[in-house]
Amino acid sequence: MIKKIYNKLTYQGSNPLDTQIFQRLTRLYVIALLAVALLSLIGQILIQVFLNSLLDDSHVVNIAGRQRMLSQRLSKTAILLCRPQVFQADAEYYSNDIKDIISLWEESHEGLKNKNLKTDGKSYTVRNSEKTDSMFREIDPIFRVILVNAKNINKAIQKPVNNQQEVLQHSLNQILVNERAFLQIMNKIVFQYDLESRNRVDTTKKVELFLFILLFSILVLEGAFIFRPMANNIRLVIKKLTDSESNLRQTNETLIKTREALVQATEEKYKLQLAEEKVRAASLIEGQESERRRLAADLHDGIGQMLTGLRLHSEKVKSFNFANVKQAKSFEELQKLIQETIETTRTVSFNLAPSVLSDFGVVPAIRILSEQVSKMSEIKIDFQSIKLPRLSEGVETCLYRITQEAIHNAVKYSKATLINVQITNNENFVKLAIIDNGEGFELPKKRKTVGGSGLKNMQARAELLHGSFKIQSKIGKGTTINVSIPLDGQNTKS
Numbered sequence: 001m002i003k004k005i006y007n008k009l010t011y012q013g014s015n016p017l018d019t020q021i022f023q024r025l026t027r028l029y030v031i032a033l034l035a036v037a038l039l040s041l042i043g044q045i046l047i048q049v050f051l052n053s054l055l056d057d058s059h060v061v062n063i064a065g066r067q068r069m070l071s072q073r074l075s076k077t078a079i080l081l082c083r084p085q086v087f088q089a090d091a092e093y094y095s096n097d098i099k100d101i102i103s104l105w106e107e108s109h110e111g112l113k114n115k116n117l118k119t120d121g122k123s124y125t126v127r128n129s130e131k132t133d134s135m136f137r138e139i140d141p142i143f144r145v146i147l148v149n150a151k152n153i154n155k156a157i158q159k160p161v162n163n164q165q166e167v168l169q170h171s172l173n174q175i176l177v178n179e180r181a182f183l184q185i186m187n188k189i190v191f192q193y194d195l196e197s198r199n200r201v202d203t204t205k206k207v208e209l210f211l212f213i214l215l216f217s218i219l220v221l222e223g224a225f226i227f228r229p230m231a232n233n234i235r236l237v238i239k240k241l242t243d244s245e246s247n248l249r250q251t252n253e254t255l256i257k258t259r260e261a262l263v264q265a266t267e268e269k270y271k272l273q274l275a276e277e278k279v280r281a282a283s284l285i286e287g288q289e290s291e292r293r294r295l296a297a298d299l300h301d302g303i304g305q306m307l308t309g310l311r312l313h314s315e316k317v318k319s320f321n322f323a324n325v326k327q328a329k330s331f332e333e334l335q336k337l338i339q340e341t342i343e344t345t346r347t348v349s350f351n352l353a354p355s356v357l358s359d360f361g362v363v364p365a366i367r368i369l370s371e372q373v374s375k376m377s378e379i380k381i382d383f384q385s386i387k388l389p390r391l392s393e394g395v396e397t398c399l400y401r402i403t404q405e406a407i408h409n410a411v412k413y414s415k416a417t418l419i420n421v422q423i424t425n426n427e428n429f430v431k432l433a434i435i436d437n438g439e440g441f442e443l444p445k446k447r448k449t450v451g452g453s454g455l456k457n458m459q460a461r462a463e464l465l466h467g468s469f470k471i472q473s474k475i476g477k478g479t480t481i482n483v484s485i486p487l488d489g490q491n492t493k494s
Contacts, residue, residue, distance in 0.1 A: 032226060036218065043215075046207055054200075059117075060117065062479055063108050063111070064112060067105065074175070077097055077098045081168070095154070115128055127196070132196070135188055135189050139189070145178050149174040156171075165417060176302070362391065362396040366383060367385075372423055388425060399483070402458045402461060403421060414438025414440070416438030420433070420436075421433070430484075431483065432484075433480065433482050434481045434486075443472075465485050467484055467485035470482045470483075
């Protein structure tokens with residue numbers, strides 16, 4: 001379920017959801033930025049073109065206005081040159097000035113008329129409309145008359161002729177006659193240039209306004225059809241992720257509860273198995289103890305009585321005279337063997353089910369056990385115990401059997417020379433310790449139970465009574481066994 005939700009949220013097709021959103025946002029942003037950048041670039045180009053054209057138009061208007069001034073200045077200079085007797089002091093100055101005026105006036109007129117104006121080494125675009133061209137066609141003959149006569153005046157001044165005064169007067173009259181018409185048409189041309197320049201400014205304003213409206217519309221459309229749907233899509237994705245997280249949290253809580261229930265069931269199963277094992281162990285131990293008592297009774301009441309009867313009969317036979325010494329010696333050995341068999345049978349019967357354990361308690365039973373084993377094995381066994389109240393049969397049997405098993409193991413395997421057996425108690429526990437100075441052995445590190453079946457039986461006996469069983473041993477350091485049994489109402493005798 002979790003995997004299905006995750007795949008649904010994170011994969012659509014072959015790409016993850018984050019990659020798809022990133023690619024889509026990138027495309028939309030690129031388109032939006034390109035549209036804005038393109039419109040901004042077009043607007044900037046138009047503004048630059050407009051500024052350049054505005055500079056050209058302003059220069060053209062200035063040049064056209066200057067043509068009027070130059071025509072007036074040319075007329076004034078011609079008058080001054082044609083009246084040398086009146087303006088004798090300035091005649092030489094004006095004779096040099098008229099040449100520059102004619103050159104500049106002619107050059108500007110040709111540039112304006114032919115739409116290729118050059119001044120001060122720079123070229124300016126002249127945009128003459130049809131109406132402006134018709135005005136230049138109208139003014140051009142007048143311009144030519146004034147230009148020719150101005151040049152004639154300049155030539156006559158530079159190279160005097162016989163009829164100089166007549167030439168000068170005729171040229172001056174032609175200039176003055178045509179000057180007014182030239183100024184009138186030139187005024188119209190200047191006004192037309194200014195009007196067309198203002199019209200182009202108005203057109204540029206309209207284009208700029210259109211581009212601004214278009215740019216604003218694109219921004220509105222981008223917000224309405226790109227960014228708003230993308231924001232809704234992102235909001236939807238976040239909502240899905242939030243819902244998925246909530247579902248995942250609920251699923252995790254369900255899994256945690258399921259795991260806890262499973263752990264609890266496992267623990268209960270484990271406890272049930274432990275309880276079953278304890279029941280089996282208790283039944284096994286109880287069966288062993290019953291079998292031990294039965295065997296002890298059979299040895300004592302059966303074989304023991306038979307051996308006692310055999311010894312009594314042998315005592316009667318002893319009163320008879322034997323044929324020789326050899327027979328008497330053999331009979332003595334037979335009596336000795338019968339006595340040893342009787343003692344061994346008693347020892348085995350005692351070990352199987354010591355009557356002193358049930359009659360006098362665990363302390364006397366362990367003391368007798370220690371003395372018997374020490375006598376048979378010739379190993380010193382030091383038994384120490386405080387005065388101990390009578391305990392329940394199960395506790396006394398447990399302590400006795402653990403001591404018996406531990407002493408026999410030490411005698412058989414440890415090569416010990418000294419075994420210490422200690423029994424102590426406090427208000428809550430009775431404690432048993434068996435310590436030997438033998439060779440010791442290496443304990444397993446990862447096993448919960450210790451050693452072979454003998455050690456396992458000792459541990460099982462202690463755990464059946466809710467006690468603890470601990471063993472400590474190292475090679476060359478001997479072995480120590482500690483048993484602790486709680487003293488509750490069930491483990492003591494009232």
